[in-house]
Amino acid sequence: MSKKQNIVNDLLKFIDHSPTPFHAVYETKTLLTQHGFTELKESNAWKLSSNGKYFLTRNDSSLIAFIVGTSTQDTSGFKIIGAHTDSPNLKLKPNSAYDKNGYLQLGVEVYGGVLLTTWTDRDLSLAGRVILKARKQPQSKLVRFDAPLLRIPQLAIHLNRDVNEKGLILNKQNHLPPIFSLTNKKNLTKNLLEKMVAQKLKCKPADILSMELSLYDTQAGSIGGANGEFIFSSRLDNLASCHAGLQTLIESKGKDPMTRVIAFYDHEEVGSDSAQGAGSPFLKDVLERLTLDSENPRETFFRTMANSFFISADMSHAIHPNYAEKHDPMHMPILNGGPVIKFNSNQRYATEGVSSAWFESLCKKAGVPVQKFVVRTDLACGSTIGPITAANLGIRTVDVGNPMLSMHSIREMAGANDHLPLIKAFKEYFSASR
Ligand SMILES: [Zn+2]
Structure with missing residues (x-):
């Protein structure tokens, strides 16, 4: 298998896990640990060694990992790659189960900008x-059901005659709750979900203190x-970027005067304002702690x-070939055309002249083509962690990412030949001393 195929299969496995x-975050932790990184706790004192490899998490949903630079105590700087761990989805409400018309259904909330119709008939x-009761303090456990337990069936076309002309309009409260089971007398549905979770975690239903469960598509990516030039998968936005950053850090060789950092945040899809989102002090706190051992820590940090x-x-x-008019005619990134630098003068992206020139030169050195995106002037622009982190840290930032279609669909599409070039550009970043 070629290196390109290997890396894409690796990405699909990462997303599937x-x-x-x-x-x-658990998968990232596992891979980092396998590659010699040590876990730190924010509440403990840190004893860091030069060129040492570490990681830490917040809320089990955001993660920062780094390789300590050999001159970090001498102001040499941090090289950071940021991405986000969350994707738009449907989340179960705390009291989710209810009976209706002979069905057992689960109430859901919409998390982020979900392309709702794509969640039907999957x-x-x-x-x-x-969170489980335990002797000393509550314990957190991951849970995952592999079997397809749920379905949001569309209304048959015979009962919704003009759906193809008017589009599928879904009321978020009424039309999204998935069907979980039937509520006939033989089927004991009281606390069925809790019972199933308890069975999975080998505990009693009464031990469950709280659950944060999301719906996901059981179909694995492909x-x-x-010519095998595409990837079809859930959560490419933004686990593909997480995987590229993680792969780059894991494969970073040798010593570097600068500290190499990856920061993966939760809650980007809902604005990043949380204790572990990009709007939090998580990254700034970690970076400051890296300079605390120097003679004049505050000045060294700045x-x-x-x-x-x-x-x-x-x-x-x-x-998108069928909707080409949705793009500015001079800025039409194509799949497998290489990483995209994103621009928006209204600061929905943090890219500016110096940072874009620098990233472009990085790609050139890595032998990777580069594309540019700016939204049509008459359309609103999306945003990401770039401007939030730039405002938080006050450091030079570039917004980049691989091109894709069907963003925020339950099943997205990207170019299979774009993943390795992005990693190559990142590797150039982590190997070059700026
Ligand atoms: Zn995203």
């Missing part, structure tokens, strides 16, 4: 985090197209920050 941000299941750089990696919109 990560139905929720909790699982994505083989859905549940995954997430459960490589498609006439000077190190002034020498630092942030690549905000999030997926970008490729041109």
Whole structure:
């Protein structure tokens, strides 16, 4: 198998293991540990060694990992790649189960900008985090059902005659709750979900203190197209960028005067304002702690920050052949055309002249083509962690990401030949001393 195929298969495995941000962080932790990284706790004192490899998490859904630079105590700077662990989805409400017209259904909330119609008629299941009673303090456990337990069936066309002309309009409260079971007398539905979770976690239903469960599509990602040039999968936005950043850090060799950092945040899809989102002090706190051992820590920290750089990696919109008019004619990124630099002068993206020129030169050195995106002037622009982190840290930032179609659909589409080039560009970043 070629290196390109290997890396894409690796990406699909990573996404498949990560139905929720909790699982994505767990998978990232596992891979980092296998590659010699040590876990730190925010509440403990840190004893860090030069060139040492570490990681830490917040809320089990955001993660920062780094390789300590050999000159971090001498203001040499941080090289950071940021991405987000969350994807739009449907989340179970706390009291989710109810009977209606002979069906057992589960109430759901819409998390982020879900392309709602794509969640209908899919083989859905549940995954997430459960908090259990324990002797000393409550314990957090991951749970995942593999079998397709749930379905949001569309109304038959005979009962919705003009759906093809008017489009499928879904009321979020009334039309999204999935069907979980039937409520006939033989079928004991009281606390059925709790019983199933307890069975999975080998505990009693009464031990469950809280559950944070999300729906996910049980169909694994695949490589498609006439020549295997596409990826069809859930959560490419933004686990593909997480995987590229993680792979780059894991494969980073040798010593570097600068500290190499990856920061993966939860809650990007809902605005990043949380204790573990990009709007939180998580990254700033960690970076400051890295300079605490120097002679004049406060000054070292500010000077190190002034020498630092942030690549905000999030997926970008490729041109859709059936809707080409949705793009600015001079900015039409194509699949497998290489990473995209994202621009918006209203600061929905943090890219500016210096940071874009720098990223472009990085790609050139890595032998990777590069594309540019700016939204049509008469359309509103999306945003990401770039501007939020730039405002939080005050360091130079570029917003980049691989091109894709069907963003925020339950099953998205990207180019299979774009993943390795993005990693190559990131590797150039982590190998070059700026
Ligand atoms: Zn995203």
